[in-house]
Amino acid sequence: MDVEIRRTAPGDAEDFVEVLSAAFGQRPSPDRFAADVADIAAVRGWHALADGRLVGVAGLLDLRLTLPGGSRLQIAGVTEVGVLPTHRRQGVLSRLMTALLDDARERGDPAAGLIASEAPIYGRFGFGAADRVARVEVETGDASLGEPPHEEGRLEIADLATAQAELPGLHERVCAVRNGMVSLPLFRSRRRYRDAESEVGGFGATRFTLHRDAAGAVDGLLGYRTKLDWTWSTGPRGDLQVEELWASTQEAEASLWRFCLQHDLMRRVTANWRPSDEAFAVRLANPRAWRQTLSDGLWLRPLDPAALLSARRYGREDGLVIEVYEPEGAAARFRLEGGLEGAICVPSSASPDLSLGLAVLGSVCLGDAPLERLHRAGKVEEVTPGAVARATAMFRWSPAPWSGGFF
Numbered sequence: 520m521d522v523e524i525r526r527t528a529p530g531d532a533e534d535f536v537e538v539l540s541a542a543f544g545q546r547p548s549p550d551r552f553a554a555d556v557a558d559i560a561a562v563r564g565w566h567a568l569a570d571g572r573l574v575g576v577a578g579l580l581d582l583r584l585t586l587p588g589g590s591r592l593q594i595a596g597v598t599e600v601g602v603l604p605t606h607r608r609q610g611v612l613s614r615l616m617t618a619l620l621d622d623a624r625e626r627g628d629p630a631a632g633l634i635a636s637e638a639p640i641y642g643r644f645g646f647g648a649a650d651r652v653a654r655v656e657v658e659t660g661d662a663s664l665g666e667p668p669h670e671e672g673r674l675e676i677a678d679l680a681t682a683q684a685e686l687p688g689l690h691e692r693v694c695a696v697r698n699g700m701v702s703l704p705l706f707r708s709r710r711r712y713r714d715a716e717s718e719v720g721g722f723g724a725t726r727f728t729l730h731r732d733a734a735g736a737v738d739g740l741l742g743y744r745t746k747l748d749w750t751w752s753t754g755p756r757g758d759l760q761v762e763e764l765w766a767s768t769q770e771a772e773a774s775l776w777r778f779c780l781q782h783d784l785m786r787r788v789t790a791n792w793r794p795s796d797e798a799f800a801v802r803l804a805n806p807r808a809w810r811q812t813l814s815d816g817l818w819l820r821p822l823d824p825a826a827l828l829s830a831r832r833y834g835r836e837d838g839l840v841i842e843v844y845e846p847e848g849a850a851a852r853f854r855l856e857g858g859l860e861g862a863i864c865v866p867s868s869a870s871p872d873l874s875l876g877l878a879v880l881g882s883v884c885l886g887d888a889p890l891e892r893l894h895r896a897g898k899v900e901e902v903t904p905g906a907v908a909r910a911t912a913m914f915r916w917s918p919a920p921w922s923g924g925f926f
């Protein structure tokens with residue numbers, strides 16, 4: 520099959536959305552289609568044509584990623600990837616990905632990031648799973664919340680317009696304090712609320728609650744839906760589903776979780792895409808009530824390892840030479856010196872202490888996946904004895920990275 524890759528022209532957004540919808544097996548309503556077309560105009564898009572017909576699409580967004588230690592780095596956000604079901608597994612995505620990564624390199628982005636629809640797709644292109652996100656489920660009757668702590672702030676019911684207005688600023692404040700967070704372009708934050716007024720899966724329209732600090736500034740935002748179940752013999756057994764819970768302070772986070780778990784008529788609270796180390800889980804007198812299942816969140820593909828590794832901080836002061844090989848096999852070496860105050864990473868010709876693939880580097884660079892575990896799994900080669908333990912201590916970071924959601 521002859522595949523040609525070219526940039527999406529300004530008038531091609533409708534074709535782009537047609538192909539993307541077909542790839543995902545969806546037929547959006549006319550309103551939804553129009554909104555998607557408007558969104559695509561803000562993405563740097565690529566078309567893949569086979570024998571002159573559009574068969575695949577992909578896009579890039581400029582995003583900022585928060586690294587361990589707090590610095591924020593521009594990354595290329597890969598998004599809107601789809602290939603027609605009639606043209607799968609013939610190398611169309613591979614061709615698109617080459618174009619996307621070349622473009623990101625030309626712009627000087629030190630890494631590309633994405634959220635994967637399916638986990639096996641992107642490892643072959645050098646992406647590694649960089650944070651873990653939790654699906655949480657709590658039976659409210661089991662939670663044992665105990666007495667509420669003294670609070671300076673207060674909760675307030677909010678409408679959709681207020682939530683929409685508050686989200687961008689609050690999201691930025693969360694990005695500033697949490698490694699792994701990815702900035703949300705304004706048009707993407709509006710997209711989060713597209714279905715807010717409709718029922719989804721039997722759950723009612725989204726309701727919002729804000730947390731304000733003592734001075735009245737918003738430091739927490741909760742969006743949730745409920746499904747009521749009136750079973751008279753056992754009492755009401757409602758479900759509360761957290762759609763989003765953003766908080767820039769521990770007080771706001773705990774207060775919004777208590778609000779969910781103490782909501783009248785609800786027996787079960789569920790939340791998706793939460794951090795793997797949510798502090799509220801260990802506030803419960805019965806932490807066993809907090810049931811969570813972990814999955815991959817953000818996938819990172821280093822493009823300039825030296826720039827990426829220089830920008831973060833490290834859990835222990837140390838220095839190592841790391842050999843990093845590309846999916847195609849070419850290898851480069853870097854000398855990394857880093858600690859809690861900062862780091863320097865430069866190309867090196869010295870013999871390496873460790874050797875690993877780009878995808879493994881993507882997995883460890885936010886401080887989550889322990890290098891030692893990847894070594895046990897045969898994904899990291901230890902050349903200098905003891906280097907794996909030293910690198911594990913260096914790269915580990917707390918709190919765990921949390922990417923926060925789709926972009």
Ligand SMILES: CC(C)(COP(=O)(O)OP(=O)(O)OC[C@H]1O[C@@H](n2cnc3c(N)ncnc32)[C@H](O)[C@@H]1OP(=O)(O)O)[C@@H](O)C(=O)NCCC(=O)NCCS
Pocket residue numbers: 542543600601602603606607608609610611612613614634635636637639640643
């Ligand atoms: C995922 C998708 C974009 C892949 O496109 P594609 O053109 O079929 O991919 P390619 O042919 O370039 O595949 C490259 C390699 O990845 C593998 N691969 C692709 N999709 C895969 C998947 N879902 N699971 C496992 N492997 C996959 C292929 O087998 C191929 O491996 P090979 O080189 O060893 O043969 C396409 O199947 C699709 O549109 N899916 C539905 C929408 C979607 O999930 N989009 C991704 C959003 S993040």
